[in-house]
Amino acid sequence: MGEQKQGSIPVLPWMRDPVDVSLCQEFPVDHVPCLDSRLKVALQNMGISELFPVQVVVWQEIVGPGNFERDLCINSPTGSGKTLAYALPIVQTLSTRVVKCLRALVVLPTRDLALQVKEVFDEIASAVGLSVGLAVGQSSIADEISQLVTVPEYEAGSICYVPEDISLRLQRGFQSKVDILVATPGRLMDHINTTKGFTLEHLQYLVVDETDRLLREAYQSWLPTVLELTHYDDENISPLANSCLPYTFGPLRTRRTCGVERGFKGKPYPRIAKMVLSATLTQDPSKLSQLDLHHPLFLKAGKTRYQLPVNLESYQLICESNLKPLYLVGLLQTLGQEQCIVFTKSVVSTHRLCVLVNFFTSLQIKIREYSSLQRQSVRSKTLKAFRKGDFQVLVSSDAMTRGMDVEGIRNVINYDMPKYIKTYIHRAGRTARAGQTGRCFTLLRKDEARQFKKLLQKADNSSCCEHSVPSSVIEPLQPTYESALKKLKETVPRTPKKLKVGFKFSKGRNHENETKYT
Numbered sequence: 113m114g115e116q117k118q119g120s121i122p123v124l125p126w127m128r129d130p131v132d133v134s135l136c137q138e139f140p141v142d143h144v145p146c147l148d149s150r151l152k153v154a155l156q157n158m159g160i161s162e163l164f165p166v167q168v169v170v171w172q173e174i175v176g177p178g179n180f181e182r183d184l185c186i187n188s189p190t191g192s193g194k195t196l197a198y199a200l201p202i203v204q205t206l207s208t209r210v211v212k213c214l215r216a217l218v219v220l221p222t223r224d225l226a227l228q229v230k231e232v233f234d235e236i237a238s239a240v241g242l243s244v245g246l247a248v249g250q251s252s253i254a255d256e257i258s259q260l261v262t263v264p265e266y267e268a269g270s271i272c273y274v275p276e277d278i279s280l281r282l283q284r285g286f287q288s289k290v291d292i293l294v295a296t297p298g299r300l301m302d303h304i305n306t307t308k309g310f311t312l313e314h315l316q317y318l319v320v321d322e323t324d325r326l327l328r329e330a331y332q333s334w335l336p337t338v339l340e341l342t343h344y345d346d347e348n349i350s351p352l353a354n355s356c357l358p359y360t361f362g363p364l365r366t367r368r369t370c371g372v373e374r375g376f377k378g379k380p381y382p383r384i385a386k387m388v389l390s391a392t393l394t395q396d397p398s399k400l401s402q403l404d405l406h407h408p409l410f411l412k413a414g415k416t417r418y419q420l421p422v423n424l425e426s427y428q429l430i431c432e433s434n435l436k437p438l439y440l441v442g443l444l445q446t447l448g449q450e451q452c453i454v455f456t457k458s459v460v461s462t463h464r465l466c467v468l469v470n471f472f473t474s475l476q477i478k479i480r481e482y483s484s485l486q487r488q489s490v491r492s493k494t495l496k497a498f499r500k501g502d503f504q505v506l507v508s509s510d511a512m513t514r515g516m517d518v519e520g521i522r523n524v525i526n527y528d529m530p531k532y533i534k535t536y537i538h539r540a541g542r543t544a545r546a547g548q549t550g551r552c553f554t555l556l557r558k559d560e561a562r563q564f565k566k567l568l569q570k571a572d573n574s575s576c577c578e579h580s581v582p583s584s585v586i587e588p589l590q591p592t593y594e595s596a597l598k599k600l601k602e603t604v605p606r607t608p609k610k611l612k613v614g615f616k617f618s619k620g621r622n623h624e625n626e627t628k629y630t
């Protein structure tokens with residue numbers, strides 16, 4: 113069931129008094145209080161000299177006076193730096209750990225997004241000796257297991273005096289090889305259910321990125337499972353204490369039970385510290401209640417619920433439906449060699465449009481598709497080539513690019529008008545990132561213009577200018593367009609089942625139509 117329409121549900125009390133992140137200034141990395149000097153160097157090596165506003169506020173709430181007393185709900189625009197906002201304080205806090213065990217879990221909806229976030233963690237965690245694991249099904253489960261847990265040579269009688277070390281070494285003879293794990297829900301559940309020695313017992317931090325998308329689908333009920341496995345019904349006893357300790361060292365204490373007093377002064381309350389983030393964070397109480405948030409603090413940017421990047425320019429291009437591909441090619445021609453992402457409403461139209469545009473061979477426009485009709489390995493290769501600049505136009509459907517961060521995207525084109533403002537935000541958010549400028553063009557039929565205007569009004573920065581492609585560009589393309597349509601009819605069936613090699617064949621419906629809240 114999709115989120116109820118805004119306005120029809122009461123906003124939770126704690127969401128009515130948000131911290132406005134946009135009132136915070138960027139802050140020089142050199143002056144960030146308590147920041148480990150090794151992390152300062154790592155950030156400089158990443159070309160980062162100032163923290164963005166959301167990163168400053170989250171730092172203060174976790175490492176600063178906030179002391180992570182409250183779970184954080186972060187609604188910050190696309191490209192505002194949410195990844196580093198959670199990665200940096202987590203790495204800083206864990207940098208003093210003595211025993212390696214899994215203390216931070218970051219969950220994302222897609223494999224490519226998880227790979228992207230892991231790269232950010234890798235750049236900073238290695239600077240302070242922390243290990244980051246990946247559980248996304250990128251490799252075989254056996255390979256992943258070997259990267260996540262190890263069976264130490266445990267000799268009977270070797271007594272260890274560090275309480276955590278005891279719990280680790282006695283925990284069925286396995287030890288974690290990672291401090292932080294970046295995962296997609298499916299593969300996380302595989303490890304929870306089948307990987308010996310994989311445990312969330314010592315988890316202190318849970319990050320749910322792209323929350324509204326992750327909460328929309330059950331993904332094998334990963335969230336209740338994680339919350340159940342890490343919920344302590346007794347102040348000091350972990351759920352596993354009785355099962356794996358052949359003899360007791362008194363009640364098993366993990367750092368979490370004595371570390372974070374989550375707002376209950378004087379009562380160590382064993383809670384995971386949670387951060388949930390999105391550029392379009394849901395306000396639906398029924399969805400948010402699944403997160404079991406503790407004393408949540410709501411961080412958002414600006415006054416309106418939906419924010420577009422400050423340097424984004426929106427344009428609309430009116431054309432007849434049957435000439436949309438022709439106008440798209442004309443628009444791409446005027447954009448020259450600038451990289452752009454074209455969004456369509458489904459995987460089938462993604463494929464058909466990509467084939468059609470590639471028939472315009474004279475234009476030197478290199479265009480490739482990215483959709484769940486393709487095998488994951490093909491998609492990852494395509495994204496890598498796009499990031500390298502091997503081609504300049506990526507055609508995609510909605511579900512595949514939320515959160516994707518590709519340097520230098522100057523233009524986004526909505527080949528199909530988005531139905532929902534959230535979809536528009538995540539599509540347009542592939543450009544104008546990190547304060548850069550960017551343009552979002554939307555191709556519309558005349559009768560869609562009014563609806564599109566209303567849609568944009570739900571966001572701030574919602575001005576939209578008319579854009580036109582000169583007829584001197586369109587007319588010469590007409591003949592090729594006619595022949596391209598004929599070739600398309602001959603080569604590409606309207607149904608996805610018979611698509612060419614390199615595509616996943618599936619029995620079920622093969623669409624990622626723009627769902628209500630992408």
Ligand SMILES: Nc1ncnc2c1ncn2[C@@H]1O[C@H](COP(=O)(O)OP(=O)(O)OP(=O)(O)O)[C@@H](O)[C@H]1O
Nearest residue numbers: 160162163164190191192193194195391515517546
């Ligand atoms: N402090 C910073 N200084 C300069 N660049 C930064 C900084 N923080 C992040 N960036 C860059 O900004 C870009 C966007 O960051 P990120 O992907 O974390 O944004 P986001 O808010 O998660 O966006 P989305 O909502 O689309 O996922 C990335 O290329 C990242 O490297």
